[in-house]
Amino acid sequence: MPAPSMNRRALLAAGAAATFVAASAPALPVGAQASPDRAAVLDAMKRAARFMREEAAVEGGYVWQYLPDFSRRWGELEAAPTMIWVQPPGTATVGHLFLDAYHATGDDFYYEAAKSAADALVKGQHPAGGWNYVIDTAGEASLKRWYETVGKNAWRLEEFHRYYGNATFDDAGTAEASQLLLRLYLEKRDRAYLAPLNKAIAFVLDSQYPNGGWPQRYPFVQGGGVHGHADYTPYITFNDDVAGENLEFLIYAWHGLAKNGRGDARILDAIHRGMDIFVKTQQPQPQPAWGLQHFPDTLKPAGARTIEPQAFATHATGTNIKSMLGFYRLTGDLKFLARLPEAMDWLDQVAAKPPLNTPGRTHPTFILEGANTPVYIHRRGSNVANGQYYADDNPANLIVHYGSFRNVDTPALRAEYARLAALPVDEATRGSPLKARPGSLHLPKYFTLQDVDVWDMSSEARRPTRPHAARAAEVMAGLNARGYWPTPLTTTSNPYRGDSPMTVTGGEYQMTRVGDLWDTSPYNTDFPVEGVSTSVFVRNMGDLIEALGT
Secondary structure (H helix, E strand, C coil): CCCCCCHHHHHHHHHHCCCCCCCCCCCCCCCCCCCCCHHHHHHHHHHHHHHHHHCCCCECCCCCCCCCCCEEEEEECCCCCCCEEECCHHHHHHHHHHHHHHHCCCCCCHHHHHHHHHHHHHHHHCCCCCCCEEEECCHHHHHHHHHHHHEEEECCCCCCCCCCCCCEEHHHHHHHHHHHHHHHHHHHCCCHHHHHHHHHHHHHHHHHHCCCCCCCEEEECCCCCCCCCCCCCEEEEEEHHHHHHHHHHHHHHHHHCECCCCCCCCHHHHHHHHHHHHHHHHHCCCCCCCCCCEECCCEEEEECCCCCCCEEEHHHHHHHHHHHHHHHHHHCHHHCCCHHHHHHHHHHHHCCCCCCCCCCCCCCCCCCCCCEEEEEEEEECCCCCCEEEEECCCCCCCCCCCCCCCCCCCHHHHHHHHHHHHHHHHHCCCCCCCCCCCCCCCCCCCCCCCCCCCCHHHCCCCCCCCCCCCHHHHHHHHHCCCCCCEEEEEEEECCCCCCCCCCCCCCCCCCCHHHHCCCEEEEEEEEEEEEHHHHHHHHHHHHHHHHHCC
């Protein structure tokens, strides 16, 4: 049963900010606050890691969730038994966790487990150097059959409706896999990982447009559109922080692979162009904002999936403002601050009005180009064959799996802008990895204890607040005899039963996560069963690593 949609940063931020207690963990007495026995913590970690590596893994790779008997397994969609997931929290996420466990314990078991995950990724690496969302260890023919069956019939997951045969930057899969190869190579300078690492770097460099933008997918394919729409995957993409993830990986690589105080000039050039595209794509007045995607030639906002019309996106605009504040901290270049007040003023202009501005809904997601008119996303029909998504000005009866409203904290953006603008440049850029001598900074020690970024270089990147002493005991108590944490799987999906029919099935599917019985999209279930969760494994292992205090 697939996990609720959560990107890598949200997963790791949640692990740092909240305690996740397995449902089966017994309650502890209030006074049970003693520090956990180190040997017991190490034993629990090894049991959990051994289960994942020896029972859950497929040729070293992982998906998101499993039934205990492995009769069904899921990433974002139901996976075949031979498939592994690249999209987080999948194979690279687990590989990072194993490398973190190696750093915490010094136990070579975890280093070898991290290598196994990396080896699975290397086997599935696209010849151009990036990764698709998934890898099928049975080969391309098997993967194509999955796309033609399960993928094609997942009504609301349009990115799986065709097999592109290339690689994607979407959802940080390529970025996270590339970072794992970089970490493993730097750990012991094992040259087995240098060639695939260089391919991953080349993929990021080769796919970048001269103007600095990155597409969603690369290499480009002919006729890549679906449902009668143009192929949006070559467009410059800000959705899911594509540019930010690539910049982070390149900065890590610029420092990590520097020799004699000199970084790769190609990488540094790509970093600066990758930041500059944010300036170039900010539109002129009276709509000084950004879309989720932009046309590579005109730099105007572009549409993407049928749930993403050609329009400005308020959440993308908020994210890009935050990114440009970060670019100013990295460089001290005032061009990254110059037009941010315009963008923040625009966000205030298009903010949701009563009664639509309820908590967590400060802004409509999409604002039409040419007029500050919001549009909202709906659907009709019952499956991918007979259904359609459409946008109009009606804020009622909205789809629930893609938000037509967003929470954009404009006051916080204004406060950070004011703080940075008031600082001397030297103070604003203090600690910038781009101001440091190449190679003088090393990668964070840990990658899965919290949401790390380039500002964590040369640190341990531990959680700001260590878990309570009782947390490790709860985690260890929740580990079952087989070595996993039984977790309620709150979502499920319809098994593939054939191509979706053109006839609309009776029922109301406008505001549900799934259509009729032919729709293979994941949905929430009222009858969760217990299973194995990769994200719970990563979070709980992180708690145990923190309990070791090393």
